[in-house]
Amino acid sequence: MAYKQAGIFLVLTSFLYGCGDNIENSFCNAHKDVHQTHALDVSHVDIEYQASGSLTTTVQVPLTAIDLVSLEDTSRVLVVEAEKTCQLVSVNIDKQGQYWQAAYHIDCGQDNRLRKVSIALLDKFPTINEVEANIQTPAAHKHFVLNRQCDSPIFNF
């Protein structure tokens, strides 16, 4: 009887373990630990959204991944959706070593509700495989990595 109960427990336990999607996530789980070793080589996106409605997006991408004209076209890099229209205030693009650094400053206004910000780096530029992002809003801060091979963002790396 005891053997039978232990057997049922083992079957249920192995069932629980076996049904996790661990295989496809092994790269992504491992990447948490190794990301820092190549963090300088990947594209970076820093976004700061303030309560005043100011939205600053700074993009840093390798020179080989993207051309200047593409970066100058704001709509190819980011699209902002809000209750009311947001104004593009300035775009500053610099060449810094092996990178382009582009800063997009958009003003949505204080009484405007920001709904969605789409960053099209992975969509429009196939040579970019990974993006490290840092996003700050008045309520929260999130730091994560997006890799084409992973189904979900990688946090806590």
Add this chain to the structure above:
Amino acid sequence: MISVLHRFFSTYTDRSALTKLFGFFSSGNDRPINPDSNYVDAQFRYHRRNVILVITLCYGLGYVCRLAFNVVKKPLMDAGVFTPEEVGMIGSTLLYGYALGKFTNGFLADHANVGRFFAAGILLSAMANLGMGFSHLAWLSALLWGINGWFQGFGAPSSVVSLASWYTNSERGRYYGIWSTAHSIGEGLTYLGIAWLIAAAPKGLGLSWEWGLWAPAMICVFAAFLLYRYLPDRPRTLGLPTIANWKGEHGQVDNAHQDESIWKTQLRVLAIPSIWILALASSSMYVTRYAINSWGNVYLQEIRGFDLFDANLFIFFNTVAGILGCLVYGLVSDKFFSARRPPANLIFGLLEIIPLFVIFYGPPNTTVLGIALVVYGFGLSGILASLGGLFAIDIAPKKVAGAAMGFIGIFSYLGAGMQDYISGKLIYSSEIIFAFPAKEQHFNIYFYNYDKPILFWVGASVLSIVLASSLWKIKAAD
């Protein structure tokens, strides 16, 4: 009620399937009392030990099937299966179902074989959890979770009927206290055990969100088996005397209303203003209780940056402190205030509200947050034990204590249900999506602002304490 339905269907439908069903759940007929006193003593000792163990353990295990959805809320939102508004709406249906279930099943449990009745409720709750793991449709999940709420409402009345059948008036409070810890046991199991299953490695197994519902279903099937096997029917159906006769201990009856029907006394309870104030106070405190239970771990992940496992670990500590809070509240109010609840309510109310301010507006320090959550859990459990039941029983005539508790319960869970929906709506209204579309998949990172919900949660606690304190001079009824 079940017996009446059983007789009705026996008469008019000639042993139909429905008759057999009601017969199965009905409490058995009284049997002649066994003359062997040694046998009777042994049977009472055996069943009394089983009853307290089984109702505490199984109510705790069953609780996992009530709270599991809270743990998977964030993964569900992250996976884009449901929006926070949908999650809030689904969560609230359980509370409405539970409010109704606690009331209706209270009437049914009085007439039922509680072992079978409780087991059926938990088994059906397990099935609802199983179904939830397969559902990606908000309306279907809301329906399943609402039905689950009703099934969950089988547990408390069955446990109370068991406590009334197997323990005397003088010892019931002590056993009631032990049984009450089941809530905290269930919460701890959920926020640590179930969170461990779905938290990312290395802190958890990293299973998908569905397992956060399927594993509780398995636990509840096990609990249903234990209840069916070990929770007995009333002593008289087993050939034993009533507990009062066995112990030779009989309660005092209120002479002033001895001849009044229970129905009339129940109606009279609804006309007592302090019961209404208490119902509103309890309802407001349930807003905070369920807000922290439902959204606390989401808040800790979203705003304070903890991972799923750590966030649920914090809630677990808060829950463990709740076990102590329940026991200490009774001791403090009985020993230091001569069973007067209002002074103890104020003390425990302050122990609840001050840490709440520290949690949401205090320094961003993990140790401070941990301590605040523990003190909050301690204070909340104490004041809830009073507002959600004990104080109502004090105020109401004792013979309709059940009706008073049912009335408070309906208000409490309506408050809790409204909280989930309102919180979800307030949180969703602040949503900002940062989208990173790609050829392979779309990454959506969601940001929410909790300022408005926090005001709502803290405000509800303040209102509750003010209302409870307004009953300072209320005396207990006979």
